[in-house]
Amino acid sequence: MTQRRSDHGYEKDDENDVLEWEDHVMATVAGEVRRRRKELGWSAQDVADRCEEIGYPIPRNVIANMESGRRAVLPLVEIMVLAKALRVSPISLIYPVGYVTEVRELPYQDPQPTWDALQWFVGNSSAEDATDYMLDHFLAHDLELRSALAAVESEDYELWKVKTAANRVQREAAERALARYTDQATRAKHELRRHRDAIREGGGIPPRLPSPLADLDPPEPDTGTTEENDL
Template identity: 35%
Template sequence: MTQTDWPSKVTARVADALRARREELGLTAQDVADACSVLGYPIPRSVIANLENGRRASVGLAEILILAEVLGVPPITMLFPLGTAPTIEVLPGREVSMWDAVAWVTGESREEAMKAPAQTVLNMFREHGILVSVALLSRRMGEEKRREAALASDPEHRARFLGMVAEFDRIHARDIQALRDWRARMREQEVVPPALPDDFAYLESSESAQ
């Protein structure tokens, strides 16, 4: 295996993923090209055809991102086709399991070499996402029980639902505080927290006032 073979293999994987997904969606190369243009990064039909036919030796990162959006797939699956093979040549001459290759790109590698500041930041963002999801869930559950209480005609049923509302409100308050604390911790580490969903936009307002 020469160093020039490996880039060709990477390009071929992207081309295979493009062709398979395009055919799955029933799209023509022109359909894909038109959709790329709509997104603001034109990729001519001829380029798509040459890529799929192996006549194009390379593919750019910007092209992968645009094609992934058009095809409705995560960009990483165009580079590392999970479920198609047990291993993959992630770098020239370096064969690893398919999942280890994905984990390396997404920052989920357990190798000591990846225990770097960038890994810490990735983990902070993952935890933030979990906390947001949990807070949204407790909020939604409280709203559902509040609606059920409003619709209940039987006083005992209403009282039971209202008790559940109070419990979910307590849980939600706890979840929100955990989210506040985590965002404060991120800022202490000089990491800018991600934008919050509209339901929790008020937290950003209170943070900016501090």
């Protein structure tokens, strides 16, 4: 298969490029399934048994045909089940970082480092024309959530140190640290609220907050009424 770059991108020299790309993706997944299976010391039947336990049977011969390249299709749902059976994430089968150095993201594209392709796939490195703003807010929300949790935990710890300080010097040091972490927690909570509001404004539902940050959202309005209240 050859490709020629023109002023407007790639021109096909081989009409089978799309099929070759599909084969490339399937071969990558199949190779990682085989590698991981052998790493665990399992047979194809062992993998099939675990798929059945999950509730989505994939027969041994189907797995064997996939690994040998004799299978023409590989549904996404099977990648998900195989990943669960093999105790890895689905993304690790599609982009096996550390085991495959380069992959092709799409047809008519040159191979890219596997890590770069994985970042694109999970949304950490969006394409220039990407408009998945909801994903961007969720990724930012996750970062701010971790920051807020760390700051709140540190704030609680320094508060405990203030209360249990053995002398003035220890108490003053703890109070300074407490002020820093309180400021960090305040800023992190502000950013967290901002992203949660943006998610709602976009028609989405923000993730559930852990108990230390449960008071971050405004209380839900009480819509329940009784006949007595209506009178």
